[in-house]
Amino acid sequence: MATPETYVPWVKKDGFTDLTPVPQDDAPNCLVPIAYDEMYRDCMDTFRALVAKGEKSERTLEVTQWIIRLNPGHYSVWKYRADTLLALQSSMTDELDLLDQLVKFHLKSYQVWQHRRTIVLALDDPSRELDFTAKALAIDAKNYHTWAYRQWALCHFHSDRSGPGSARASPEERQRVWDGELSYVDGLLESDIRNNSAWNHRFFVAFESGNGGDAGQRELRYVREKLALSPNNPSAWNYLRGILTRLSLPLSSLSAFVTPLALNTPASMPSSEPPVSESAELPAYLAIEFLADAAAEEARGSGREKEERERKAKEAAELFRSLVEYDPIRREYWRFSARQAEASVAMVA
Structure with missing residues (x-):
């Protein structure tokens, strides 16, 4: 792009002399x-000036490309550019090439991602998207917009529930893609076991996509293996709790695994x-917090003798108070x- 010194209005x-620029309509005596x-x-x-004429032309694309390079968050310009591309039946592949350049510099601009979605839908071809988002995540592995876009592409084009693209893929091909997601996330977690975004995506693939297969016991084993490596990883503990909730299993069902981590045995x-x-x-x-929550959960449970619930409540209280030593910043919470x-105990009839 031109510098301010070399910029020509x-x-x-050539080709723009017929236009009369339209200044921004600020309020009178703008403060x-x-x-x-x-x-x-x-x-x-x-x-x-172009919008006032309703013009959708090659020069409109030229002007809008300048603007989005200067201000990638201008959603009105992105929308008009998309409408122009569709009206002119322009090469959407060329537009994807442009976005490949722009997105890596503007990963946190949701307008860029929305425009890419529009272009991919027009192409009805997701073949570049998983590799592209993987490259974007290599730059910022926890970028929300990239993860949201990847999940959209997976659901729209590789699911039997929605999306015109899904009709072209066989069930075997769709399953191959989803199985590949588990391998992809595993690689990310090998690099950074505390990548909460990767844990979130794994849960999405395993339990919410409808393509995770018999995920319950597989994922319980997987997360326990990761916790055995890094037992003070909040992301993995949250993942474990999410699985147990999904499977309607009590926290105490994993006491045998958690106790050695809590007691340093x-x-x-x-x-x-x-x-x-x-x-x-x-x-x-x-792990201590997990055991405390497990005991508190049992203390609240109905169908137990009051004496047993009181014992569990006391156990939970002692565990919670012991956490003050390890996490003094949240001592009042504990x-x-x-x-x-x-x-x-008194709350349970």
Whole structure:
């Protein structure tokens, strides 16, 4: 692009001399006018002239490309550009090539991603999208817009539930794509086991996409293997809790696995469980919290003798209070949780 020193106003360029720029219509005596860069001001004045004529042409595409490079968050310009591309039946492949360049510089601009979605829908071809989003995630592995777009592409084109593209793929091909997602996420977690976005995507693939197969026991094993490596990883503990909720299993069903992590007794881990890494930081205070929540859950449960519920409530309270040592910043929260556990017995009829 031109620099301010070499920039030529649009009305002085060949093919634009017939346009009369339309300035921004600020309020009379505007108190705080926006100090637009002159290059950007000229581009927008020219764009408004084109919009006023309802013009969708090659020069419209030229002007809008300048603007989105200067301001990739201008959704009105993106929308008019998309309408122009569709009206002219322009090469959507060329537009994807342009977006390949732009998105990596503007990963957090949802307008860029929305435009890409429009173009891919017009092409009805998702063949570039998984590789493209993988490259974008290699730049920023936790970018929300990239993950949301990847999930949209998977659901729209590789699901038997929606999307015109899904009709072209065989069930075997669709399953191959979804199985590949699990391998892809596993690679991300190998690189960064605390990547909460990757954990979230794995849960989406395994449980919410409808394509995870018999995911329950497989994912329980997987997350336990990761916790045995890094037992103070909040993302993995949240994933574990999500699985148990999905399978309607109590927290106490995993006490045998969690207890050695909480008590720093890795040698007592049952042989059926993944071995604890020698580099694991123990005791894991998140494991203590898990056991405290499990005991509190049992204390609230109906169908138990009051004496048993009182014992569980006391156990939960003691565990919560012990967390003050490991997480003193939230000491008042842990004390509050202890009081709630003790009071829970009286709440159960």
